[in-house]
Each structure stands twice: as structure tokens, then as C-alpha cells.
Amino acid sequence: MADEVKLTYFAGRGRAESIRLLMAAAGLKWTEEHLTDPDRVTQIRNEGLVMFGQFPLLQINGMNLVQAQAIIRYLANKYGFVADNLEENARIDMLAMGAGDWFGLGFAGILFHPVEKRENVIKGILEKSKSRYIPAFEKALKENGSKGYLVGDTMTVADIILLDVVLWVWELDQTLVKESTELKAFYDKMTSQPGLKEYLNGPGRFPHPDDKYIQDVKRALGW
Numbered sequence: 001m002a003d004e005v006k007l008t009y010f011a012g013r014g015r016a017e018s019i020r021l022l023m024a025a026a027g028l029k030w031t032e033e034h035l036t037d038p039d040r041v042t043q044i045r046n047e048g049l050v051m052f053g054q055f056p057l058l059q060i061n062g063m064n065l066v067q068a069q070a071i072i073r074y075l076a077n078k079y080g081f082v083a084d085n086l087e088e089n090a091r092i093d094m095l096a097m098g099a100g101d102w103f104g105l106g107f108a109g110i111l112f113h114p115v116e117k118r119e120n121v122i123k124g125i126l127e128k129s130k131s132r133y134i135p136a137f138e139k140a141l142k143e144n145g146s147k148g149y150l151v152g153d154t155m156t157v158a159d160i161i162l163l164d165v166v167l168w169v170w171e172l173d174q175t176l177v178k179e180s181t182e183l184k185a186f187y188d189k190m191t192s193q194p195g196l197k198e199y200l201n202g203p204g205r206f207p208h209p210d211d212k213y214i215q216d217v218k219r220a221l222g223w
Contacts, residue, residue, distance in 0.1 A: 005030035008044065008057040010220060012206050012213045014108045015068040016056040018164045022072060024199035025160060026079040032204075035220045069100070076157035088151055095140055095150050095158040099165055102133040107168040111214045126173055134180055137162060141182040148189040155193065163190045167200075171208055 005023065009016040011034035023030055035041055035055065045053050049064045058065040058075075065071045076082050083089045105125045113121050140150050147153045150162065166187055170177050177183050191200060199205055217223075 003028065003060055006033065006059040007031070008033045008035065008059070009055050010035050010213070010217050012209050012217070014056075014209075014217075017206075018103075018161050019056060019058065019068060019071050019075070020199065020204070021164055021196065022075050022079075022081065022157065022160045024195045024204075025155060025193060026075065026081070027195050028079075036216050038220055038222045041220050041222075072096075072157060072161070076160075081155060081157045081160065083152055083156065092151050092156050092158045095137075096156075096161045098133070098136065099158065099161040102129065102165045103161070103168070105129065107165065107172075108209070111209055111211060122172060126169070126176065129169055130176060133165075134176065134183065138180055138182045141186055148185060155190075159186075159190060162186070163196070166190075 005028055007016060007019065007023075007030055009032070013020075044050060044057070049059075050057050050066050051064075052066060054066060056066070056068055056071065058071045065074060083092060105128055106121065107125060110118055110121055110125075137150075141148075144150060144152070149155055150158045163186075166177060166183060170187065177187055190196060
């Protein structure tokens, strides 16, 4: 029997996108509820479905999972996106957390800044990407040889989280990816995986966020 999976989040990428990418890579089918009404957000919180009052919320097999990284780790363990030994899993965690830090530079929050500041925000994100994170992940990919993944010879959760960030960079400045032999090969390999390819080119993949999305999020949260 197929797992029953429901993701509750806003109608955009944000902190839910790595979850979607992992589910797509695993071949899962899921439904989504998109939050736009503050009364619905309050209802979900009052029902005790979100332990800390935050989203995304993943409901799977009777469980209500919150905290994006906990959700991702659960899915990775359940569907085989981890290694079978302690040492490789430590490296997977290290690289996944590093990719998470890269995402944390603020890709998903650019439009929350005033219009007049966004150009400088993007510039700062891309400069740190180029100086700190791209070299680190180029090195990790090189160290893993010609396999095309960060650790071992199969896709892991670290690859999924890295892909999420690389897709953001690709949209902001493709040249940063294209100039890196390792990252470009990684991008090509990951986006050609059947489940990911179907998702990225399908109706479930949200477009780059716009000001309407930001206003919808703020309205839903009562900001």
C-alpha cells in the first residue's frame, strides 16, 4: 500500500522545496494544502498539528512531522537516501548541513527585503556563494571521483539539499554554475534523474517567487 502523504505549506518553494525534491526523487506521490487564510493557520495550530506553530507540516502514515530538517532526515532514512555506514553518514550530514547553511544566506527571503535593497542582497548572496560555498562543494565532488554525487555512488539527502541551492543559483546567475565543471555536471546529473526531471518540469514545481507570493505568506501568518 502506497504511503499517504500530505504537505502543508505556502504556495511557493521556501523551506518545503527540499522536501518536495526528496519526495520526487523517491518516486512518491503527495497532496498539498497551500496556506493563504490566517484562520486556517490558526485552526491547524489549535488542533496541535504543528508542535512549534511553524510550517512546513508533513503528514505521513498518521504522523504529523514538523521542522524541515527533521522531515528531510525522516524521508531520507525511510526511502534510502543515506549510507549504510557511520563514516559516510557523518560526511552526508556534514555536507547536507553545509548546503543548508548556503541556503541560509537568504535565497528564499530576497523578496522580503525592500525593493531598493534587493539588488545588493542578491549581490551579497552570490559573492558569498562564489567565495565560500561553490569552492567547498567543488572540492567535495572532486574528492568523490567521477560518480557525480557528493558521497558514494548513489544519490543521498546531501545531494538533494545541494540541488535545491544550486537551482536557486542557476536562476540568479547561471554563469556561476556553468563555470564550475563539477557543479554543472552535478546539476545535469541530478536534473536528469527521472523523478526529479518529472517534478522540475511539471505543474507541481512553483515558479520563482514574486511579490504576490510574499504578500500571501504575510497575510496567512498575520504579519
